[in-house]
Amino acid sequence: MSTSRVDRPLGRGRGIPEATVARLPLYHRSLMGFADRGVATVSSEELAAAAGVNSAKLRKDLSHLGSYGTRGVGYDVDYLVYQVARELGLTQDWPVVIVGVGNLGHALANYGGFTSRGFRIAALVDSDPARTGELVNGLAVQSLGRLEEIIDEADVSIAVVATPASAAQEVCDRLVAAGVTSILNFAPVPLQVPSGVDVRKVDLASELQILAFHELRKQMSSLAALPQLAAHPARPGHPAHPALAPRSEATG
Amino acid sequence: MSTSRVDRPLGRGRGIPEATVARLPLYHRSLMGFADRGVATVSSEELAAAAGVNSAKLRKDLSHLGSYGTRGVGYDVDYLVYQVARELGLTQDWPVVIVGVGNLGHALANYGGFTSRGFRIAALVDSDPARTGELVNGLAVQSLGRLEEIIDEADVSIAVVATPASAAQEVCDRLVAAGVTSILNFAPVPLQVPSGVDVRKVDLASELQILAFHELRKQMSSLAALPQLAAHPARPGHPAHPALAPRSEATG
């Protein structure tokens, strides 16, 4: 890290908070909706409602990009769309490689949301020789052996890892070695990467588990309110004190 | 260590921070890995490394569940697995309905990560009559018209919305009206729900856009010496400099 200097206030604050960055795609999408409906101007209140956030938060987020609004009027939709898109790098063409063409990789390859926003699926890669050559969304699956070659040829810097957990780290290492510096990881393992490489994780099972946690709380509280309506009492088969019980695997 | 009264962490303990809750599935998965390898005890350092988090954070997270470690030794893997699983509600069976059996819904229905952790796909629902009856992972797709019926019969409280954006809110409303109180939303729209209903959003396109933002930054810093790349040929519909007119700040 040569740039140990934290930030350089170039023009308008170049240091955009991470939380704001995470919401910019949301704003961009909402703005596109307004643009499609022919709306020329939106207030922070309207846009915030469409994006599902607080209006003050929206204004503060946008203020990090610059002063693009007009007091008393609101924001010019087209102008703001362009500014947000530029900030997000959506004016560029981003070639993306998807590694792992299983159920998820298949769905991602067919998912329109990617290709319609500046991302272009440059290649699909899978380790299974039986899958090589298979056409997915008009693109032929290629061998994992050609991974470095593909990344180099297409100048790929963003990759999607949709492999099983067991292969994820090795694939990740090869991606990084080949020059990829941004990874979207769907495998349920924490990828280890050198500094300078960004990893974002999408953990489908965890999301459900988080919901289940809150769901359990709701059910417990509503169950406590009712005297005896226990339709689902505690599991009879569960060990009362699991620390004592030997590891009986296959719990899942 | 003779009592298991930790069922009820003190008045304060009931409120587990949201950030901690979001990491519990991670810990649970890492712990399962240790258990599968026959490890009986892990230190916070080892578990934190496996989960990809700071060890102090891990200890604080676990401390919210109770005092399940042994100083000088670490944590009993099996005991901790059970405690985390119980806290997450993984000891229960959670029937889940997936609405929208497109590419994504298809992949989710086949995704093993769901079914292997206490979640059971109770039904697949799609609005397309042509899809009704189609078998996905051994389960027949059912008509959207039967949604309320299905939810009631299977006692579903968790649903996955994998519909197009245009249908998401209406589906959401019907889900909530039918008794669903937790929703995992893959549609790129912010769902509006009454209080008491939890929504978690998984926005695949946004994740890539966030990566692209940082990627752009990296490329800009490495290409800082180059001449202007701003002369990007904007699309015909897009204003090259949209806000020239409305801004005359000279004021005299």
Place this chain on the structure above:
DNA sequence: TCGACTTTGTGCGTCCGTTCACAAGGGCTT
């Protein structure tokens, strides 16, 4: 031209999450 109205942009208090650093506590060796 002027005043009233509307909406942006932001200063500030508050809260949540992260991390450091260390005392408390338990096992292990002698």
Place this chain on the structure above:
DNA sequence: AAGCCCTTGTGAACGGACGCACAAAGTCGA
């Protein structure tokens, strides 16, 4: 049995995010 050493659990400092509330700044009508 006693002391050493290890790891947990947590107090406290820190920083970032959020939201209120308001001044600044622009528009619109008279």
